[in-house]
Amino acid sequence: MPDNSSNVQQVTGIRETISDVEEELIIGRTEETQEIVATLCESITPENKTTILPIYGIGGIGKTTLAQLVFNDSRFTGYSRVWIHVSQNLDLNKIGNSIISQLSDESHVTSKQIISKKVKELFAGKKILIVLDDMWETNPRTLKELKAMLRPVVSSMVAVIVTTRDEAIAREICRAAEPYKLDTLTDKLCWKIIKQQTAFKDRSDKQQLKRVGKEIAAKCGGVALAAQSLGYTLKGKTSDEWESVRDNYIWNLSTSADPSSIDHEVLASLLLSYSRMPDWLKLCFSYCAVFPKGHNIAKHYLIHQWIALGFIEPSKMFDTMQLCEKYVTQLLGMSFLEYSKTFLVLILTQHTVAKKYYYKTK
Ligand SMILES: Nc1ncnc2c1ncn2[C@@H]1O[C@H](COP(=O)(O)OP(=O)(O)O)[C@@H](O)[C@H]1O
Ligand SMILES: [Mg+2]
Incomplete structure (x- = not known):
């Protein structure tokens, strides 16, 4: 693995959180x-x-x-x-x-x-x-x-x-x-988070999606992060795709020692978000595993690495930098990366998931 220590911003505030919160986005x-x-x-x-x-x-x-x-x-x-x-x-x-x-x-x-x-x-x-x-x-x-x-x-x-x-x-x-x-959220509140993330109220196929959506929400194990990440994944997707998320085999995989535990549900939901990503985004995300766990990643550095490694397929609509910015936004939306406003750096939150796939996608 490359030594990134000189290129990665060494800031002590790892996964830095701040006191600001958008209260209107918080459910329950x-x-x-x-x-x-x-x-x-x-x-x-x-x-x-x-x-x-x-x-x-x-x-x-x-x-x-x-x-x-x-x-x-x-x-x-x-x-x-x-x-x-x-x-x-x-x-x-x-x-x-x-x-x-x-x-x-x-x-x-x-x-x-x-x-x-x-x-x-x-x-x-x-x-x-x-x-x-x-x-x-x-x-x-x-x-x-x-x-x-x-x-x-x-x-x-x-x-x-x-x-x-x-x-x-x-x-x-x-x-x-x-x-x-702090207790887990109810399935109903997880469903609300998913609805918010997917802009559910603007969809014309609400009736069709409601039952599937609630079933997916129940699989989040009451964990806000899982609901948020899956919600982002489901946004703009057809009802067939919603059903395929619900029926995905990943839910049944034994990803932890105790498959009935909430940790299992969380990991499964994140793996599911991962499995729904387009191939190029999977590549960009899993590459983040080369950074040591908890490191603050300078965004421009990450983007230049993606480009140098040939991960970015040219498109007619966007130039390479715009595409990279889009990928970063998508990874932030799925809570795979976090953005530290204080230090203007990215933090990989799902190191375990990225690492799991790093060797497979190369
Ligand atoms: N009640 C909620 N409604 C909507 N989103 C939530 C809620 N609680 C947490 N989140 C979102 O879920 C993610 C994880 O929450 P966070 O507070 O960071 O969890 P923790 O500190 O327990 O790891 C964050 O992106 C947060 O915005
Ligand atoms: Mg926290």
């Missing part, structure tokens, strides 16, 4: 948002100045989205708010600096001691809401240090939301209270 989750906002507001009082609420659940279920909804809730308008994408490597200095830069004009502080002092100064007299999104850290000592950094000073109140896939991390970060387990 109103009750969950209200419940979390209420729990946070009730538990934070002048007597109890700090509260940590971990939210856990499997990947793609909507933890980040829920945290965004809470973060933007009107009841937190009086709070100073900080959004931190933690990801796989928890770096206390990075978290401290992120707090400092979001609460003040100051940018980079290097000494740990000064970071800690500065954070406390910035907390003083304020009500703070901090989201630590996508935590993977398991080391109790590091988690303890993190909590020490977030401890409020005399005149402040600090509410912290932590999202994680791992229940054990959720329990470790806050031993005092029960963490919030």
Whole structure:
């Protein structure tokens, strides 16, 4: 495999998430948002100045989205708010600096001691809401240090939301209270997501598609990401194609140790999205497996690689660059790539799927 390290932007914010959310595109989750906002507001009082609420659940279920909804809730308008994408490597200095830069004009502080002092100064007299999104850290000592950094000073109140896939991390970060387990969406809500993604209301064959669509939704296992990705795949497709997605053999493949698990459903739905891609798009996507897992990929670099490798068939309608832009948009639509607005880079979210096919398509 080629060494891409010099060509790939090495930015620490891997799968960077941000606090912005297009609320009108979010289906359901109103009750969950209200419940979390209420729990946070009730538990934070002048007597109890700090509260940590971990939210856990499997990947793609909507933890980040829920945290965004809470973060933007009107009841937190009086709070100073900080959004931190933690990801796989928890770096206390990075978290401290992120707090400092979001609460003040100051940018980079290097000494740990000064970071800690500065954070406390910035907390003083304020009500703070901090989201630590996508935590993977398991080391109790590091988690303890993190909590020490977030401890409020005399005149402040600090509410912290932590999202994680791992229940054990959720329990470790806050031993005092029960963490919030985010449940899967109902099949009905997954169907709503698919309808939204496919612009279902504008279709003339609604009656014909409804039953098949609902059956496909039920196969998403209540995972928003699966519904979103499949919905994108089904957009503009005929009812025959919808049926063939529903009846596809991939649903029955044993892709995980326990084929009845939700992980299986998610992977199957993503593999299905993959299997419906045109060949050239499959090639472009599976090529992304050459980048190390979680790496931030500079878009222009990826595009030039596709072109140099001859993946892009010339077309009469679009020039090569336009085609490449279209492919990137399609991969983003299926949630196979994510776009980090902060760093203008692409992140391959479905590394396992890409790798699975990399050697086959070459
Ligand atoms: N309730 C929802 N309605 C519509 N789309 C959703 C919903 N929840 C999540 N999504 C979408 O599904 C994808 C995965 O959600 P995300 O919050 O990133 O999951 P997680 O953080 O649990 O991995 C995102 O693209 C998000 O926009
Ligand atoms: Mg997330």
